[in-house]
Amino acid sequence: MQSVIQSCQRIVIKVGSSLVTNEGRGLDHAALARWAEEIAALTRMGKQVVLVSSGAIAEGVKRLGWAKRPSMLHEKQAAAAVGQMGLVQGYESCFRQHSLQTAQILLTHEDLADRTRYLNARSTLLTLLQHRVLPIINENDTVVTSEIKFGDNDTLGALVTNLIDADALIILTDQRGLYTADPRNNPAAEFVHEAVAGSAELEQMAGGAGSSVGTGGMYTKVIAAKRAALSGAHTVIASGREPQVLTRLAAGEAIGSQLTAGTSRLAARKQWLADHLQVKGSVTLDAGAVKALRGGASLLPVGVVEVNGDFLRGEVVRCLSPDGVEMARGLVNYSSLETQKVLRQPTTKLEPILGYIDEPELIHRDNLVLLQA
Structure with a gap:
């Protein structure tokens, strides 16, 4: 051994x-x-x-x-x-x-x-x-x-x-x-x-x-x-x-x-994300963001078109396709109010809009699990 x-x-x-x-x-x-x-x-x-x-x-x-x-x-x-x-x-x-x-x-x-x-x-x-x-x-x-x-x-x-x-x-x-x-x-x-x-x-x-x-x-x-x-x-x-x-x-x-x-x-980590944490809300993605996530990328605010629920930084949210199907979930880096302010915006606009930047991604790929290929 x-x-x-x-x-x-x-x-x-x-x-x-x-x-x-x-x-x-x-x-x-x-x-x-x-x-x-x-x-x-x-x-x-x-x-x-x-x-x-x-x-x-x-x-x-x-x-x-x-x-x-x-x-x-x-x-x-x-x-x-x-x-x-x-x-x-x-x-x-x-x-x-x-x-x-x-x-x-x-x-x-x-x-x-x-x-x-x-x-x-x-x-x-x-x-x-x-x-x-x-x-x-x-x-x-x-x-x-x-x-x-x-x-x-x-x-x-x-x-x-x-x-x-x-x-x-x-x-x-x-x-x-x-x-x-x-x-x-x-x-x-x-x-x-x-x-x-x-x-x-x-x-x-x-x-x-x-x-x-x-x-x-x-x-x-x-x-x-x-x-x-x-x-x-x-x-x-x-x-x-x-x-x-x-x-x-x-x-x-x-x-x-x-x-x-x-x-x-x-x-093990993906199972923990998928099964062991309570979901607090959801974000709806555009087709480009869905494709990016399936390719292994992180979720950026520019790819989000809608926010639902009341969640805080670090809580789990569902990622929905344009037709409402849950295709992923992960730990979000910004609250629902913050996400609402920066949806459809490029990363360069985060700090001007919010006055600060915690992370460039809305959900980093390491904190995201795909539920549908």
Whole structure:
């Protein structure tokens, strides 16, 4: 078996608390330096990397002089606010040694559930990657309104994978990977080298939390792999204690548990667009736009003759042929009111009419699925 990471160009890497802290007592700066060295090597291979890192609360607990991780939500939020300063400073200093520019992104799940904020976050991250900047992402723990949940950054890593259309998610933990049962309690447990993400058997195999430092068990990692597979991304769950684990994976060495997407990346994303998002409105196209879409082009405002429904940027709309037949649907870059103002207009007129321009396309071809050939 060969690692899928070798052929992946855009990768999200999630690093757990146990791999960046001194057993929960503040940050392990030597560990941060090792991760920076490995990720820098990946970027030299031409790979785009987004890092999702835990560790802020543990660092905050140390800086505040507390004896242990707090249980009260407001105390966790305070620790996260203090510790995030140290986490970002530590990473920024380490990556600077490799001439890598970094950026801090704090997200909540609500940010990614709201389609407008989802697209704004996507645009920001893709722009950073385009400019060879390494985004470092963490949960915005200081503003969450519910308990900081089990395995939150595992889920966040999967959502970011979907967000930027990454090819793979690497979840680094303090365990070797996934077993058929808990190897600490069952000597007959077998290691899972490869499986299909999202299968019911994987969820049955996964156990609870295995670390006193982190909050995520293997179950949350299996669910994260299932989420990542929705957009066609593969997941590798591996031990961050393995020497040079990232560069070895990138070289094709099979390490940890490899959970592959059950279908092609393109097919999975198109299925997600077609079946998993609620349609909010429609646009009617002229014959030229219909032909362009069937040829693989994006939808431009100039090809739209009518707008129906009330939709916001980032919501799903139907694309209707001149005779009213739905031939495609996709994520729209402008609201219904904005679209109404710019229909039949060339791209050069968007900024003069609206006063700004978010995207040159009404629907980009990557966010559009054809329903009729």
